[in-house]
Amino acid sequence: MNILVCIKQVPDTNEIKIDPVTHTLVRKGVPSIVNPFDTYALEVGVRLKEQLGGKVVVISMGPEQAKEALKTCLSVGADDAYLISDRKFGGSDTLATSYILSSAVKAVEEKEGLKFDLILCGKQAVDGDTAQVGPEMAEHLDLPQITYALDIVYEDDKIQVKRECDDGYDMITTTLPAVVTVVKLPYEPRYATIRTKMAAKKKEIPTLTFDDLKTDEAYCGLGGSPTKVKGTYTPNREKNGVKLNGVEANDAGAQLAEWLQTNKIL
Amino acid sequence: MNFIIDEEHQDLIDLYREFAENEVKPIAAEIDQTERFPQENVEKMAEMGLLGIPFPEECGGAGMDTLSYVQCVEELSKVCGTTGVIVSAHTSLCATPIYTYGTEEQKEKYLRPLAMGEKLGAFALTEPGAGTDASGQRTVAELVDDHWVLNGSKIFITNAGAADIFIVFAMTDKSQGTKGISGFIVEKGFPGFSIGKQEDKMGIRASSTCELVFENCIVPKENLLGEVGKGFRLAMSTLDGGRVGIAAQALGIAEGAIDETVKYVSERMQFGRRISQFQNTQFELAKMKANTEAAKLLVYQAACAKDNHENYSHLAAMAKLVASQNASDVTRRCLQLYGGYGYTKDYPIERMMRDAKITEIYEGTSEVQMMVISGWMGVK
Structure with missing residues (x-):
């Protein structure tokens, strides 16, 4: 099974800093990591590869420094990595990003001489928290998508996915190729070994630019991004919220609606 | 003089630190209090190549150097002194002498599994009457036909309860003093070899420090490490x-x-x-x-x-x-x-x-x- 894993380099901090003028993430002076949910997606992909054979390729869209994140992925089981980077991609929102990454899928398939059976993403990035890029990629590529996956089992050219939901799990089967987004797993991703770390360090990571992807510039970068950020702020932490413990989701919803009506909010 | 840690070593320091913080630190207090040998972490370290850092890849090692190895011990010891000494005793005291003095056969049979972390090593020199005065060895080894017969005991042996391979020193010729001491590679299961009581220590409490007992212990002739009298x-x-x-x-x-x-x-x-x-x-x-x-x-x-x-x-x-x-x-x-x-x-x-x-x-x-x-x- 050939698997593509899309990863994002994110700042390693819980205190995300946002530039008050451009409303984009401040990356300077903040150490970077691979988005934790993406590391779970990679682990799922590598385990499938170990079981079924094939290849795991990782891609990331971002500046040159995102190669560090790709190297980390190479040290924990990815076979190849590509950086998707071009000035024309700068300032992309989730729609533009998913469009560019979808175009990159085809370009990487050509470079690798294979077809991907499965595209994996983390459920969301911990900096933007939108959870939009994975599902949007599926739409751009016109592929089936399953979000919030905890486990993927392959059988007879299909995958069965255990999807996390509020009240338990859904078991969903789909044909391949497909796009699946992965949540935090009950196990931790593997560590690099000294050998894989050294090998990853030496491995070359090609960069695919605008010209390599055959994309329409109108859908890339700031110009291709319909999202307009009006403002950003850090919400105040308050402790006097009302908590409904030990209540089923349906009942909790009803109680919440009642509370909102009683307090004349609705 | 160059006091800058190069990128390769720094990358591995980051790896050691990540492992120490996530896996070693959380159990450090517990294994100290219960004196439990952290077998699960030894196995994880083996997988990562941490038990053979300074040995060449062709010997099963990670192909790095002493500097990277001591940086690993340093990072582990920042959060758990016990885990630091487990790696140190295994690497420096057991795998290294086999790498330095062992025959090709000994390297293949013993160094490879040690460096790959499939086996854990220990080193046995100290005796009840031979601590700082290590020359006062009472353990004796006698060549009988095609094997050595060891008799005596060792104390304070780090990793003893968990180790598979021991470097053991014994007198092969008492009349020669220190020149009558020889080294041997002893496997856990050799007949006549047993692990004695575990010490109840002040610190590094999970490192499994035990007594070793040799009662007519049979060691194959080819398990002499180095030359007779050069131990x-x-x-x-x-x-x-x-x-x-x-x-x-x-x-x-x-x-x-x-x-x-x-x-x-x-x-x-x-x-x-x-x-x-x-x-x-x-x-x-x-x-x-x-x-x-x-x-x-x-x-x-x-x-x-x-x-x-x-x-x-x-x-x-x-x-x-x-x-x-x-x-x-x-x-x-x-x-x-x-x-x-x-x-x-x-x-x-x-x-x-x-x-x-x-x-x-x-x-x-x-x-x-x-x-x-x-x-x-x-x-x-």
Whole structure:
């Protein structure tokens, strides 16, 4: 099974800093990591590869420094990595990003001489928290998508996915190729070994630019991004919220609606 | 002189640190209190290549060097002195002498699984009557037909309860004194070999320190390590390497204690101020940090000298002398900054203080290190 894993380099901090003028993430002076949910997606992909054979390729869209994140992925089981980077991609929102990454899928398939059976993403990035890029990629590529996956089992050219939901799990089967987004797993991703770390360090990571992807510039970068950020702020932490413990989701919803009506909010 | 850690070593330090923080630190207090050998982490370290760092890949090792190995022991010891010494004893005292003195067959049979971490190693020199005076070996080995027969006992053997392969020293010719001592590779299951009682120790409590008993223990003839009668030299040169490992353990314990204390004093309030705002706290920690950095340079210097195949006995002795005394000093001072809370097991500092003390004792006491250094200086 050939698997593509899309990863994002994110700042390693819980205190995300946002530039008050451009409303984009401040990356300077903040150490970077691979988005934790993406590391779970990679682990799922590598385990499938170990079981079924094939290849795991990782891609990331971002500046040159995102190669560090790709190297980390190479040290924990990815076979190849590509950086998707071009000035024309700068300032992309989730729609533009998913469009560019979808175009990159085809370009990487050509470079690798294979077809991907499965595209994996983390459920969301911990900096933007939108959870939009994975599902949007599926739409751009016109592929089936399953979000919030905890486990993927392959059988007879299909995958069965255990999807996390509020009240338990859904078991969903789909044909391949497909796009699946992965949540935090009950196990931790593997560590690099000294050998894989050294090998990853030496491995070359090609960069695919605008010209390599055959994309329409109108859908890339700031110009291709319909999202307009009006403002950003850090919400105040308050402790006097009302908590409904030990209540089923349906009942909790009803109680919440009642509370909102009683307090004349609705 | 170049005091910059290159990218390759730094990357591996990051790897060691990530493992130490995520896997070793969370169980450090528990294994100290229960004296439980951390087998699960030894297995994880084996997978990552941490049990064969300085050995070539063709021998099953990770193909790195002594410097990277001591940096691993340092990072582990920052959070758990026990885990640091498990790796140090295995690597320096068991795998290294086989790599240095073993035959090709011995390397294939014993070094490879040790370096790959499939087997754990230990080193047995000390006896009830032969500690610092290691020449007073009472364990004897006699060649009978095609095998050696060992009789005697060893004490204070690190990793003993968990190890598969032991480097054991015994008298093959009592009349020759130290020139009558030989080294052997002994497997856990050899007939007549058993593990005795486990010591109840002050610190490094999970490292499984036990007695070894040899009662007509049968060791194949080909398991002689090095030449007959050259065992004492082999043991001493092995301990030179071991001392760099223990110096790194001591260095790590001191660094770990300082890290924890900096966090504590930045939060603890007394007299309406954080105790980090008092000049006594600032000066204490500044002195500790400066001395610890000095120890680090000595440890790294000794490791680099070994990697460069220079004579490094005196450098290893200096590194161990300074780093171990610093570790005891730093952990004691850090505990003082903690005050009463530091004396409880709710905080790691009392464990670090207990772990630090042994670094002044094993693999040559501080007094032995001073004998080595003064001898090298020609002060007789």
